[in-house]
Amino acid sequence: MAVFSKKICLLGDFSVGKTSLVRRFVYDRFDDKYISTIGVKVSRKTIVIPYENDVADITLMLWDLAGSEEFTKVRASYLRGSAGAIMVCDLTRRDTLHQLKSYAEDLHSVSPDAQLILAANKSDLMSQHQLTVDEVHAVADSLNAGFYLTSAKHGDEVETVFRQLARLLVS
Amino acid sequence: MGLSQCNMEKPEQDLQSLREILFGDQLARFDALDATLEETKIKLSETEIKLRERENKLRSTEKKLEHATDEINRLYVAINQQQETLLSELNQIRSNQIYKNQILDIVESQIPNLVKAGIDDSQPEMIDALYPLMGKLVTRSVTQSMRDLARNIDAQMRKTFNFSSFTRNIKARATGISGADIALRDSLPFGGVEKVFLVHYETSVLLQYLSREVNKQTGEEYFITQSDDSELVSSMLTAVQDFVADAFGEEGEPGSFGDFQHGQKQVLIKAARLIYMAVVIRGVAPSDFGSKVQDHVYEIESQHAQTLREFDGNVSTLDASQLHLQEIMNS
Numbered sequence: 001m002a003v004f005s006k007k008i009c010l011l012g013d014f015s016v017g018k019t020s021l022v023r024r025f026v027y028d029r030f031d032d033k034y035i036s037t038i039g040v041k042v043s044r045k046t047i048v049i050p051y052e053n054d055v056a057d058i059t060l061m062l063w064d065l066a067g068s069e070e071f072t073k074v075r076a077s078y079l080r081g082s083a084g085a086i087m088v089c090d091l092t093r094r095d096t097l098h099q100l101k102s103y104a105e106d107l108h109s110v111s112p113d114a115q116l117i118l119a120a121n122k123s124d125l126m127s128q129h130q131l132t133v134d135e136v137h138a139v140a141d142s143l144n145a146g147f148y149l150t151s152a153k154h155g156d157e158v159e160t161v162f163r164q165l166a167r168l169l170v171s
Numbered sequence: 172m173g174l175s176q177c178n179m180e181k182p183e184q185d186l187q188s189l190r191e192i193l194f195g196d197q198l199a200r201f202d203a204l205d206a207t208l209e210e211t212k213i214k215l216s217e218t219e220i221k222l223r224e225r226e227n228k229l230r231s232t233e234k235k236l237e238h239a240t241d242e243i244n245r246l247y248v249a250i251n252q253q254q255e256t257l258l259s260e261l262n263q264i265r266s267n268q269i270y271k272n273q274i275l276d277i278v279e280s281q282i283p284n285l286v287k288a289g290i291d292d293s294q295p296e297m298i299d300a301l302y303p304l305m306g307k308l309v310t311r312s313v314t315q316s317m318r319d320l321a322r323n324i325d326a327q328m329r330k331t332f333n334f335s336s337f338t339r340n341i342k343a344r345a346t347g348i349s350g351a352d353i354a355l356r357d358s359l360p361f362g363g364v365e366k367v368f369l370v371h372y373e374t375s376v377l378l379q380y381l382s383r384e385v386n387k388q389t390g391e392e393y394f395i396t397q398s399d400d401s402e403l404v405s406s407m408l409t410a411v412q413d414f415v416a417d418a419f420g421e422e423g424e425p426g427s428f429g430d431f432q433h434g435q436k437q438v439l440i441k442a443a444r445l446i447y448m449a450v451v452i453r454g455v456a457p458s459d460f461g462s463k464v465q466d467h468v469y470e471i472e473s474q475h476a477q478t479l480r481e482f483d484g485n486v487s488t489l490d491a492s493q494l495h496l497q498e499i500m501n502s
Binding site: 002005006027030063080081 | 371372373374375376377399400402403404406407410411413414416417483484485486487
């Protein structure tokens with residue numbers, strides 16, 4: 001069975017739910033405080049996916065980057081070597097969607113071949129939504145990425161996002 | 172014989188007698204000439220025959236001569252043709268040689284430019300090839316300087332006599348280690364290697380891992396090559412290195428995170444261009460331990476340069492480097 005280990009970044013503005021997305025579904029070792037202290041915290045998720053008439057064991061090293069601009073200087077270093085990224089926006093905050101383009105540009109400036117997938121989070125807060133599915137779809141298309149409406153709180157589509165990204169990384 | 176016959180024979184005899192009376196001597200001479208003439212005719216005939224034979228032989232010889240002449244002419248023509256061919260080839264060779272010399276002149280004049288362009292085009296490969304070598308050269312130079320320094324210190328220590336220095340000197344002579352090294356090690360014991368991480372710098376992926384564990388019940392030592400935390404620790408270590416470099420380094424300044432200490436443990440960080448190794452030890456490592464670890468890092472990068480440059484996350488491609496980790500663990 002093939003075994004892969006890939007670096008993934010979680011990108012998006014502060015409080016969109018990046019840390020919440022990973023917390024439920026990954027192996028966690030370090031405290032979240034590192035995100036605010038050094039601007040990143042790394043977690044791990046291992047998935048088994050179909051690969052070349054067999055299956056592959058793929059370990060996703062999830063770099064949860066601080067959404068604040070305080071760490072702009074180190075961001076390029078943290079993005080270096082990324083195989084892919086989960087771009088996270090908040091369905092209840094419109095500006096978080098359009099910011100994803102600049103995050104994607106930052107990522108591709110240091111990792112041109114990185115695969116993207118968009119997670120429009122907080123799908124459970126339907127009464128507070130400021131973004132429509134079509135708007136999310138349009139931005140996802142412009143980034144050449146797939147998208148999913150996720151809820152870190154309830155776990156909706158979160159596993160799917162990781163699994164789909166993993167498939168992209170080994171395809 | 173009848174009467175007619177007798178009658179015919181008599182005139183003949185009378186005629187013959189008359190001939191003898193009239194031409195007696197001349198008849199003899201005539202007969203002699205006749206005989207001679209006959210002989211001559213015979214000889215002439217024989218001579219004619221001989222002449223014809225010789226004539227035939229001559230004709231045969233003429234034909235043979237003709238054939239030989241034809242053959243010689245043919246060979247002459249063939250030789251001329253071969254000569255022309257050879258001359259033509261010789262001229263061709265000469266002109267090729269001139270052409271080659273011209274090409275060589277052009278190539279020679281362009282070699283410096285080509286080498287420079289080749290180096291410029293394949294800088295990563297050149298650096299991968301030279302980096303371990305340069306690293307080893309620098310390490311050896313520094314090690315030699317350190318040895319010279321240790322020797323000087325040792326010489327100074329020999330000048331002062333006390334009991335501890337006396338026993339230390341005995342130990343130094345027995346083990347072949349300088350007294351200065353022994354003095355230093357006596358005060359700072361080395362507890363051994365606990366963990367070794369081999370990390371791909373670009374992606375922070377943990378390539379290989381080795382950890383010394385102790386069975387809490389039996390006290391028996393054993394080794395593991397995987398753990399839940401090892402990958403996270405290596406990634407965070409990479410992130411910390413990046414943070415320190417960005418926070419305290421200067422723009423464009425090359426550098427790598429150095430060694431650091433926490434309690435009784437020391438973490439040695441030894442880097443090459445594409446990978447780094449973090450070795451967790453207890454106590455203080457011997458003076459040459461760091462350079463040995465560095466040599467292993469250079470060796471791994473040299474052996475797996477292309478795989479590391481094109482690393483796709485498949486860590487099993489670096490399984491062969493586990494031997495280096497084992498050597499470090501056992502040192």
